[in-house]
Amino acid sequence: NAFGTPHRLNRRSICSSNRRAPMMSYYGRDFEWETQDFENTKYVVNFGANPMEAYQGGLYMMHRLRESQNTKGTKMVTFEVRPSATASVAEEYHPVMPGTDGAVAFAMIHVILRENLHDEKFWNRWANYSLVELRTLVKDYTPAWAEKHSGVPAKDIERIAIEFAQAAPACTTMSNRGSAKHYNGVQSDRAIRMLDVLVGNV
Numbered sequence: 001n002a003f004g005t006p007h008r009l010n011r012r013s014i015c016s017s018n019r020r021a022p023m024m025s026y027y028g029r030d031f032e033w034e035t036q037d038f039e040n041t042k043y044v045v046n047f048g049a050n051p052m053e054a055y056q057g058g059l060y061m062m063h064r065l066r067e068s069q070n071t072k073g074t075k076m077v078t079f080e081v082r083p084s085a086t087a088s089v090a091e092e093y094h095p096v097m098p099g100t101d102g103a104v105a106f107a108m109i110h111v112i113l114r115e116n117l118h119d120e121k122f123w124n125r126w127a128n129y130s131l132v133e134l135r136t137l138v139k140d141y142t143p144a145w146a147e148k149h150s151g152v153p154a155k156d157i158e159r160i161a162i163e164f165a166q167a168a169p170a171c172t173t174m175s176n177r178g179s180a181k182h183y184n185g186v187q188s189d190r191a192i193r194m195l196d197v198l199v200g201n202v
Contacts, residue, residue: 018185019176026193027202036172038064043167044076045108045160047101047192048178052085055176077160079104079152080178092160100150101179102188105195107146107154108161110138112198117165119200127197168199 003009036044044065049055051062066089068074078090079101087093096104112118113135123131143154143161164171173195179188196202 016180018180018182019189021186022189022193025190026197036061036064036174038068038074038172039072041068041074041170041172042072043164043171044074045164045171045173045195046076046078046080046086046090047105047173047175047188048080048180049174049176050080050084050086050178052089075163079150094152094156096150096152099182099184099188100146101175102184102191103141103146103149104152104157105188105191106138106141107143107157108164108195109134109191109198110141111143111158111161112165112195113138115162115165117162117168118198119168122200122202123198126202164195165199169201171199171201172196 038044038061051059051065055061065074065076069076069089069091075092076090077092077094078084078087079094079096080087081096081098083093083095113131118131120131143157146152146157147154173192175189175192179185179192182188
């Protein structure tokens with residue numbers, strides 16, 4: 001009230017709302033911490049999540065992820081601004097410019113649609129946005145465009161997008177502070193969540 005606004009400034013608003021809003025926009029609930037089925041996952045794309053160091057509920061996630069990597073050969077690709085402990089146990093680590101995770105995710109969406117690797121039946125059943133509109137939206141978000149913003153080589157973005165989609169539905173994304181704690185973090189995480197819906201792995 002002192003600021004003349006009905007909006008609240010509290011722990012949640014400066015902590016995890018950037019993570020909760022995308023979850024709510026896709027799944028109708030404000031989950032903050034995902035519940036990936038690592039036991040049945042072959043391919044993980046990680047955008048700034050760091051369960052090996054610091055992650056609410058990270059111990060169970062770290063255990064399940066490592067178990068899947070060690071016993072089932074699950075591959076994890078990590079995009080992160082620094083070589084974190086989680087990046088150190090990923091099969092691939094790609095340094096990314098801060099706040100550009102969404103650019104990489106949008107470029108991956110572009111590639112998946114271009115290569116027709118999406119799950120059209122799943123999308124049409126569960127999404128309320130047409131694939132025609134989505135294709136138009138991401139037509140300029142190419143891997144080359146994402147490379148300019150993120151620093152991640154276009155050829156790697158393209159390859160990872162294809163590998164991710166080809167592993168569907170046994171694939172998943174992870175994200176956290178690395179992608180979300182930026183001024184455009186809500187939209188970055190929405191792009192990351194869209195990858196999961198696009199390939200029908202939800």
